[in-house]
Amino acid sequence: MINKKSRKGQVAILMLFLVAIVLVIAALVSFAVFDRKFDNGSVLNSYAMSDVSLGYNYVFATSQILAKEAILSGNADVKGKFKELASFRGKGIEQAGNFFKKINEGDFVFGLSGGEYKLEVKGLFVQSSYGNNEIRRNYDLCMIFGLDGSYLRNC
Amino acid sequence: MINSGLNKKGQIGKLISSFPIMLFVFIIMGVFIFICATFSLANGGEKPVFAYKVVSQEDIMTRQVAITIDGQNAVLTNLDLAKRYIDLYQACPRNNPVSTPGDACDKMLRAQNDFCSGLEAAMYGDKNMQKNCVVIIQSSKDDEPFTQKIMPVCWKEASLFNQKFSVFDHYGGLSRGVDALDQKKLSTMQSTGFVKKTDILTEKNGQLERQYFDYYYGPCSENWWDALA
Numbered sequence: 001m002i003n004k005k006s007r008k009g010q011v012a013i014l015m016l017f018l019v020a021i022v023l024v025i026a027a028l029v030s031f032a033v034f035d036r037k038f039d040n041g042s043v044l045n046s047y048a049m050s051d052v053s054l055g056y057n058y059v060f061a062t063s064q065i066l067a068k069e070a071i072l073s074g075n076a077d078v079k080g081k082f083k084e085l086a087s088f089r090g091k092g093i094e095q096a097g098n099f100f101k102k103i104n105e106g107d108f109v110f111g112l113s114g115g116e117y118k119l120e121v122k123g124l125f126v127q128s129s130y131g132n133n134e135i136r137r138n139y140d141l142c143m144i145f146g147l148d149g150s151y152l153r154n155c
Numbered sequence: 156m157i158n159s160g161l162n163k164k165g166q167i168g169k170l171i172s173s174f175p176i177m178l179f180v181f182i183i184m185g186v187f188i189f190i191c192a193t194f195s196l197a198n199g200g201e202k203p204v205f206a207y208k209v210v211s212q213e214d215i216m217t218r219q220v221a222i223t224i225d226g227q228n229a230v231l232t233n234l235d236l237a238k239r240y241i242d243l244y245q246a247c248p249r250n251n252p253v254s255t256p257g258d259a260c261d262k263m264l265r266a267q268n269d270f271c272s273g274l275e276a277a278m279y280g281d282k283n284m285q286k287n288c289v290v291i292i293q294s295s296k297d298d299e300p301f302t303q304k305i306m307p308v309c310w311k312e313a314s315l316f317n318q319k320f321s322v323f324d325h326y327g328g329l330s331r332g333v334d335a336l337d338q339k340k341l342s343t344m345q346s347t348g349f350v351k352k353t354d355i356l357t358e359k360n361g362q363l364e365r366q367y368f369d370y371y372y373g374p375c376s377e378n379w380w381d382a383l384a
Contacts, residue, residue: 024187031191050214050351057217058234065219065230092238092356130352 044131052135055095055126062089062096063141067110067119068149078117079110097126099141116152117145215289215372216353218277222269236273238355240266241293241366245359278372290350290371295364 066089070081083103090100099121102108108121120142127136142155216234223229243263255261274289350369357364 020183027187028190047352051353054214054216054234054351054353057214058232061217061219061232062235065232068230089235092242092358093234094356095353 045133047130048128048133048135051095051128051130052126052137055097055128056137056139058093059096059099059124059126059141062086062099063119063121063143064151067117067143067145067151070110071117071145071147071149078112079106079108082108082110082119095126095128097124099124115147117147117149118155119143119145120155213372214351215274215277216351216368216370218273218280220273220276222273222276224269231273233270233273233277234353234355236266236270237368238357240270241355241357242266244366245357245364292350292369294367294369 066082066085069085070078073081075081083106086100086103090096102121102124107123108119110119111117120140122140123138124141125136125138127134129135144152144155146152216237217232219230219232220236221228221230222236240263243259243266247260247263274291278289350371352367352369354365354367357366
């Protein structure tokens, strides 16, 4: 009777041992298959971020260029001139988001106000996606230019 | 009295009998840690590299440059110049890139020169950095490995399709083309986040096509190139 009880105890200990072995193997396998490639996700995320940044900087730079050209053209209708000049730019550059669409539709303000030129475009966005990362940045553009067309500051 | 004596004996007995088991458990734990360490080291052991370098780079593609195109002065961004070059690049037949004055390839070459001039102008005008490097790689496929055919973007001396990328530095101008070792370094550069990435939509035979740019703009210290290996 005592012997039988001892045997039952041994089976339980043996089971514990087997379970421990299985857990050890599982842990080792997880170590072995883990590829440590944290940087892949990081790189794709950075691509998306830098592309969004590129789009924003591009819109900013293009606005400066076009505003200066429109002001220096001597055309009284600077808004119309700005729109005309913009029509030659930005084709195929998707990073600019909806900037050129807004300009083409005339959905912006550009004119003389208080001895300075003010350019205002609302509801703009730039976006980019790489891998599973998609970044969208919404912003309003508001810039002040001098009479000589030089960029002075943001509103 | 009897009970406490028996209990003590029992506890001592327990301690004595559990000691070999504890020893066994410690040995197994030691073996486990050893195997884990071995697996971990065998699996690389290198530190993961994060792509913070991309975001902190200056953006040379959106720099404004004053340039003369077809005799007319214009201010454009380098991205505009890249777009203009890519549009004309699509019109130049790949299999016969020999240009005659006025044809598509001739126009493309001039647009390419303008693009390179724009990059140089932006780079030389940058007083913040003591010495700058620009690397631009253009390809028609995203994530195209550098070992495959990559079209040239900028050069000053090489002929049209035999130079695959260019490095400008602040003092020396164009440095060199690509070789096998450089390809490995460029792959490292791409996979570790040294380059920014963007693309431009262009038209080819009535079809929209994407052209990809991997680009780097930043300091080129003495060990900059070696650091990529």
